[in-house]
């Protein structure tokens with residue numbers, strides 16, 4: 001049975017990816033930082049459908065947490081075939097108001113977290129000469145978002161990480177791709193009022209906000225053998241918002 005580790009899978013896009021990859025037949029490791037009950041609920045839902053899943057608590061920005069998580073998942077699942085670096089946080093505010101602590105937590109979660117998880121899981125993929133790493137960036141990592149300079153910077157770094165790593169590990173049979181979602185209906189956007197979300201939907205050529213499942217479908221494809229000639233790509237899924 002193939003296996004997948006999804007960071008930040010207790011809620012939102014990560015949760016949808018966990019459910020989808022489990023339905024695709026993967027044993028799934030559901031990582032979370034704080035939401036233990038929600039992560040357990042994802043695991044229970046997968047098991048109730050006959051799937052295999054475990055939850056694993058780890059702050060992706062902590063080297064010791066990631067070391068422990070990798071050991072646990074690699075030993076229980078005898079390797080990881082698909083790694084989804086999804087855990088993320090956002091903060092809004094003028095760049096002149098961003099504190100060093102805020103800057104660091106954004107960059108540590110998304111840049112350092114992506115690096116640490118990848119570094120600990122890669123050796124098992126290299127040993128098998130196969131694997132798929134899927135990094136979750138954002139349209140704002142491509143276009144830049146006003147009042148989200150730290151977030152946009154971190155997401156742009158994830159794009160650079162994806163391209164460089166795809167060249168480094170392609171010869172080992174490992175594919176590395178990146179998804180740049182548009183506006184997706186998750187807790188991350190709860191800070192925006194209904195009016196803002198309605199306006200964003202109206203601005204979107206396809207006329208709606210994205211769902212976590214829209215992104216999970218793309219994760220499922222990029223993980224699959226159907227994407228076996230695709231690597232180093234940044235794939236936008238935004239309903240046409242940034243066209």
Ligand code: NAP
Pocket residue numbers: 007008009010011012013014031032033034035036038058059060061086087088089090109136137138139180181182183184185186187188189
């Ligand atoms: P969400 O609903 O807020 O969920 C965030 C997830 O990340 C939660 O599972 C959370 O775990 C986890 N997490 C946060 N910090 C963590 C850490 N240090 N270590 C481990 N896990 C951590 O967010 P989402 O909208 O699904 O976003 C998922 C990814 O998509 C993020 O990288 C985000 O930047 C990106 N994205 C989202 C949108 C959007 O519109 N929603 C658009 C573009 C890109 P806990 O539950 O334990 O806190």
